[in-house]
Amino acid sequence: MKTEKLEKWLLLEQTGELSARQRRELAACPEAQAKRDELKDLRMALQVLNTEPSPWTVTKIDAQLRKTGRLVWTMSRVWKPALALAACLTLVAGVLNFHDEQQVSSTSATVVLAAAVEGVWNDPLEEDLGNLERLIVAASGDSLSIMEM
Secondary structure, eight states, rough: OOOHHHHHHHHHHHHHHOOOEEEEEEHOOOOHHHHHHHHHHHHHHHHOOOOOOOOHHHHHHHHHHHHHHHHHHHHHHHHHHHHHHHHHHHHHHHHHHHHOOOOOOHHHHHHHHOOOTTTSOOOHHHHHHHHHHHHHHHHOOTTTTTGGG
């Protein structure tokens, strides 16, 4: 049996993933027994690690988690109603502004209109683009079909 295959099967044997047929083949192989002995020696050479943290560490981690949980709960209690109120106020203001019959244009629209009249936003390609648009409309024959392009 090849070494790579043998090592792979030994690892599968340790995790319990080896089939019955493969286990029989592995048991019949003398090289496998030698490798098993090497693995056993390595396992015995390693110290068993204590994976349990100290009680002081557990207490400190628990206190930190409780403190963080309390902080998140308090922040969500404050922010959720505040965001809901802001959304409702924005919705009401939008509806009232939309239905207002005597609506006066906003200052930003006035500034944009004044800037356009004064030529502050002068586009050097504006005239060429206008000519191109007129040519497209003339070529299409229908002035509304340009909207589909």
